[in-house]
Amino acid sequence: MTYFPEEVVEHIFDFLATHRDRNTVSTVCKTWYRVERLSRRSVFVGNCYAVHPERVVARFPGLRSLTVKGKPHFADFNLVPHDWGGFALPWIEAAARGCPGLEELRMKRMVVSDESLELLARSFPNFKVLVLISCEGFSTDGLAAIATYCRVLRELDLQENEVEDRGPQWLSCFPDSCTSLVSLNFACLKGEVNAGSLERLVARCPNLRTLRLSRAVSVDTLSKILARAPHLVDLGTGSFTIDHRAEAYHKVMGNFIKCKSLRSLSGFWDAAPHCLPAVYPICGNLTGLNLSYAPAIQCADLIKLIRQCSKLQRLWILDCIGDKGLAVVANTCKELQELRVFPSDFYGGGIAAVTEEGLVAVSSGCPKLNSLLYFCNQMTNAALITVAKNCPHFTRFRLCILDPKKPDPVTNQPLDEGFGAIVQSCKDLRRLSLSGLLTDRVFLYIGMYAERLEMLSIAFAGDSDKGMVYVLNGCKNLRKLEIRDSPFGDAALLEDVGKYETMRSLWMSSCDVTLGGCKALAAKMPGLNVEVINEMDESDEMEENPCDLDKVEKMYVYRTVAGPRNDAPDFVWTL
Amino acid sequence: MGGRKDGSPSSSIDSSSHPALSTASSLSQPRRDLSTDLRLGLSLSTSSLQDGSSSARDDWPPIKPLLRSTLTEKGHQIQRQSATFFVKVYMEGIPIGRKLDLFALDGYDGLIKTLRRMFRASIMRPDIAQMPTNKDHVLTYEDKEGDWMMVGDVPWEYDFLPPLLILLPSILNSICH
Numbered sequence: 127m128t129y130f131p132e133e134v135v136e137h138i139f140d141f142l143a144t145h146r147d148r149n150t151v152s153t154v155c156k157t158w159y160r161v162e163r164l165s166r167r168s169v170f171v172g173n174c175y176a177v178h179p180e181r182v183v184a185r186f187p188g189l190r191s192l193t194v195k196g197k198p199h200f201a202d203f204n205l206v207p208h209d210w211g212g213f214a215l216p217w218i219e220a221a222a223r224g225c226p227g228l229e230e231l232r233m234k235r236m237v238v239s240d241e242s243l244e245l246l247a248r249s250f251p252n253f254k255v256l257v258l259i260s261c262e263g264f265s266t267d268g269l270a271a272i273a274t275y276c277r278v279l280r281e282l283d284l285q286e287n288e289v290e291d292r293g294p295q296w297l298s299c300f301p302d303s304c305t306s307l308v309s310l311n312f313a314c315l316k317g318e319v320n321a322g323s324l325e326r327l328v329a330r331c332p333n334l335r336t337l338r339l340s341r342a343v344s345v346d347t348l349s350k351i352l353a354r355a356p357h358l359v360d361l362g363t364g365s366f367t368i369d370h371r372a373e374a375y376h377k378v379m380g381n382f383i384k385c386k387s388l389r390s391l392s393g394f395w396d397a398a399p400h401c402l403p404a405v406y407p408i409c410g411n412l413t414g415l416n417l418s419y420a421p422a423i424q425c426a427d428l429i430k431l432i433r434q435c436s437k438l439q440r441l442w443i444l445d446c447i448g449d450k451g452l453a454v455v456a457n458t459c460k461e462l463q464e465l466r467v468f469p470s471d472f473y474g475g476g477i478a479a480v481t482e483e484g485l486v487a488v489s490s491g492c493p494k495l496n497s498l499l500y501f502c503n504q505m506t507n508a509a510l511i512t513v514a515k516n517c518p519h520f521t522r523f524r525l526c527i528l529d530p531k532k533p534d535p536v537t538n539q540p541l542d543e544g545f546g547a548i549v550q551s552c553k554d555l556r557r558l559s560l561s562g563l564l565t566d567r568v569f570l571y572i573g574m575y576a577e578r579l580e581m582l583s584i585a586f587a588g589d590s591d592k593g594m595v596y597v598l599n600g601c602k603n604l605r606k607l608e609i610r611d612s613p614f615g616d617a618a619l620l621e622d623v624g625k626y627e628t629m630r631s632l633w634m635s636s637c638d639v640t641l642g643g644c645k646a647l648a649a650k651m652p653g654l655n656v657e658v659i660n661e662m663d664e665s666d667e668m669e670e671n672p673c674d675l676d677k678v679e680k681m682y683v684y685r686t687v688a689g690p691r692n693d694a695p696d697f698v699w700t701l
Numbered sequence: 702m703g704g705r706k707d708g709s710p711s712s713s714i715d716s717s718s719h720p721a722l723s724t725a726s727s728l729s730q731p732r733r734d735l736s737t738d739l740r741l742g743l744s745l746s747t748s749s750l751q752d753g754s755s756s757a758r759d760d761w762p763p764i765k766p767l768l769r770s771t772l773t774e775k776g777h778q779i780q781r782q783s784a785t786f787f788v789k790v791y792m793e794g795i796p797i798g799r800k801l802d803l804f805a806l807d808g809y810d811g812l813i814k815t816l817r818r819m820f821r822a823s824i825m826r827p828d829i830a831q832m833p834t835n836k837d838h839v840l841t842y843e844d845k846e847g848d849w850m851m852v853g854d855v856p857w858e859y860d861f862l863p864p865l866l867i868l869l870p871s872i873l874n875s876i877c878h
Contacts, residue, residue, distance in 0.1 A: 203763045286767045421775045
């Protein structure tokens with residue numbers, strides 16, 4: 127490679143598509159390291175505490191796109207205390223100092239303050255893309271800053287964030303000169319929206335292709351927007367409450383018909399069944415449909431709608447669709463790749479919504495299915511074995527049986543064999559979530575067969591330490607392991623401590639790991655942060671005298687080159 | 702430091718940790734035995750779930766907060782939406798009446814508008830002062846005490862649920878203001 131000038135090497139590196147490949151070539155020699163780091167435009171940081179922001183910025187001064195993830199995945203389910211950490215500000219500050227050319231920032235599960243949004247807005251003249259997923263800590267004032275100062279903003283994508291509402295004026299902060307928007311998603315906002323500002327903004331952005339409206343946007347406004355932007359590809363409908371006898375209904379249907387490019391629909395926040403026919407005209411073109419926020423629409427109406435969506439590739443739906451409805455999906459949506467069925471009535475005592483039958487039907491009718499999230503009341507081994515045979519291409523398979531530790535209702539056996547069939551058949555499986563009654567055996571299978579597995583979620587499963595050890599020993603590509611309410615203890619934790627340096631993180635809560643075990647791990651592996659999370663319990667006297675034999679409620683272990691973090695709250699102990 | 706100190710592992714299900722029997726322990730360690738409670742709670746019959754089971758957990762099933770809050774809220778609304786309350790409405794002098802679902806209406810405004818359409822009559826409203834004409838009707842109902850009252854004085858939210866409504870020509874009454 128000494129024969130090639132550096133520009134050529136750099137050009138060759140351009141062909142490397144993944145972060146992994148670029149990271150690899152940077153380790154070959156000093157020259158390649160230098161060429162790679164100076165030409166790197168995009169960096170992905172899977173754990174914000176794995177490395178100091180300053181170090182990232184120093185190494186990659188030409189950075190244009192940065193992605194950072196904060197809290198562990200189980201934070202989505204309220205398992206991580208509110209102020210655990212994951213702050214965006216240090217990253218934005220470091221980037222502001224070291225990478226003024228930053229154009230794109232994507233953050234997931236981080237705490238983003240209005241102050242950091244304002245700093246972001248003012249620091250990067252070329253800033254184009256902001257994506258915040260499952261973040262919190264900011265208000266509409268922060269959005270106002272983004273709107274005001276990011277002159278060439280193309281994408282503002284807010285997915286499922288907790289945003290404090292300080293009024294609708296943020297939308298009016300986009301200057302009249304802002305015409306560059308391609309994607310605007312504010313579906314998660316709860317407050318009022320200034321309809322006039324919204325309509326004018328849409329009207330002056332001819333390149334707008336994705337628009338996801340919040341609940342506060344009325345059908346009337348939606349109708350006007352559709353009339354102005356018939357070239358939309360992805361639409362979140364807003365409240366979609368229409369009186370189907372009213373003129374507004376016919377108007378919106380008429381405007382939907384004009385949207386020939388529409389491929390993806392979501393929203394339907396308050397939709398009642400009689401509103402759905404308004405979208406029938408464009409159903410035949412849809413590749414994506416998300417009705418998971420529309421529990422008022424029951425099976426019969428869902429079926430009528432889905433019958434028209436023969437090109438669907440991605441379907442997110444509530445379990446009120448039932449097994450019967452899933453059979454219709456199987457018959458109609460032959461292109462289906464991703465299916466998510468969410469529970470609509472999870473406080474128990476509800477009507478059995480979907481069972482193994484629905485899943486088997488879809489697996490049989492939709493051969494391209496590769497990604498599944500399925501909440502159901504029951505599952506059988508026989509069904510899972512059939513599904514494994516029908517769909518060997520699963521890359522993501524997440525099954526959640528609502529009643530934890532529920533066995534196969536037909537045979538009363540654990541579901542080891544069923545999941546075993548899945549991992550054996552689906553050679554490309556990268557992500558797996560288990561549920562139901564499971565013994566150590568299922569982990570033996572996972573360790574043996576799930577060679578490509580990168581993320582595994584375990585809840586209420588296993589009998590002994592052996593289970594966890596099978597997984598740690600077997601899954602060579604494991605990056606993230608999260609376990610709750612399972613009987614794995616210190617022996618399993620300490621069996622192969624080196625393994626954790628090959629992984630991004632390990633989460634264990636309500637397991638049998640003790641404080642002593644965590645301390646031992648921390649002592650053996652200085653390259654790991656072993657965090658023990660203790661939510662103070664005032665009635666608990668043992669708080670003051672922690673004993674090594676005490677079981678740890680929550681533990682989060684991750685590899686890092688940054689050492690113990692300096693922003694940990696009182697209840698987080700880094701050992 | 703928090704932690705479970707006793708011997709019972711979280712993953713056992715046995716009757717001695719039944720939620721109804723172990724309220725004492727579950728109170729002193731609020732975040733502790735929930736997993737056991739949960740498993741038992743969900744596998745028992747509906748009767749045991751319905752007693753104060755707004756002790757629904759916020760960490761199971763594993764769904765995101767936005768979906769959880771949307772569905773929780775809608776759960777309450779839907780119970781209301783799917784209920785109906787049909788009431789008979791007669792116009793004085795016409796033996797054949799109509800039926801109307803009060804739950805499908807949006808307050809007294811909705812009621813008056815719907816009736817106007819149904820009967821092609823102009824109906825007086827108690828909250829709007831107007832000069833009654835020969836054509837006006839008044840909407841009345843019989844209350845629990847057997848008295849005939851004009852519709853509209855009691856707030857709609859107080860669950861206005863009369864068994865019967867009658868439209869009377871206003872000329873028969875001197876209720877006009």
